[in-house]
Amino acid sequence: MTTTYERIADEIRGRIRSGELTPGDPVPSTRRIVAEHGVAMATASRVLDALRRDGLVEVRRGVGTVVAAGAAGPGDAPRVPDTADVVRAAMAVADAEGLGGLSMRRIATDLGIPTMSLYRHVRSRDELLARMLDTVYATSPLPRPLPDGWRARAEACARTMWAAFQRHPWAAHVMSMTRPQVLPHGLAHTEALLSAFGRIPGRPLDIDTRMHLTVSVFQLVRGLGMGIESATLARKDDGLTDEEWMDRTMPDLQTVADPSRFPHVAAATSTDIDLTLDSLFEFGLARLLDGYAAFLGDAS
Known part of the structure; x- marks a missing residue:
């Protein structure tokens, strides 16, 4: 949610970007901001601090705070960002810092535009996230041509999503399973699996069954995929690989895994097991599709 000082700062940014305020013009003082907006002096000071950090204003002795010489006006303003620019900027932040670093304020700052102007492109953060996810699908197309067999096609869809x-x-x-977003580019994955499960030799399936088979593949990939972000951020935070972290943690785990109480856990902690998100994905996908084959009576 945009704070009061951010909203006021955005209004002044807009006046500078539009050319209403040009380099050298005085900007509203803290006292004027207090009087016009009914805020505390500390809030007014934060407004001017934010504008200074953006390089839009500067303090001149004997004059006060004015528009900085390098602030862009209408004649030299950069290209106005479009919706695709907003989505790309948001994805760049999320890729680098995770969803925790993503905010409308941050995106606007990176694009050099007022925060409120983002809402000309997306109505809400949820809509922005949906557009971001649809872009992920758009830039991760399924292989062409798709395999014919249901199992090969399910594997192709799952591996494309995993990558x-x-x-x-x-x-x-x-990605939501219970309240799926409208994702035009994601429909290709759904269509590919629904059609594959509709062509099982000697086993015609109704659309309800095919949809459950399709969404279960999505859920497997999504469920394991939710561990990728936390693992990535953890590696950035402490500088350790997952293997290094496990090497440090294993002695403590072996200490509490009393063989008399937890013999199977103790055996597992004393064995070199290559357990990773990738190995879990491959194992889980194979076992899921093995179950499908038993259900369908078809091992292709």
């Missing part, structure tokens, strides 16, 4: 989530670790958190 996309690895490139954009936040995407799995945005």
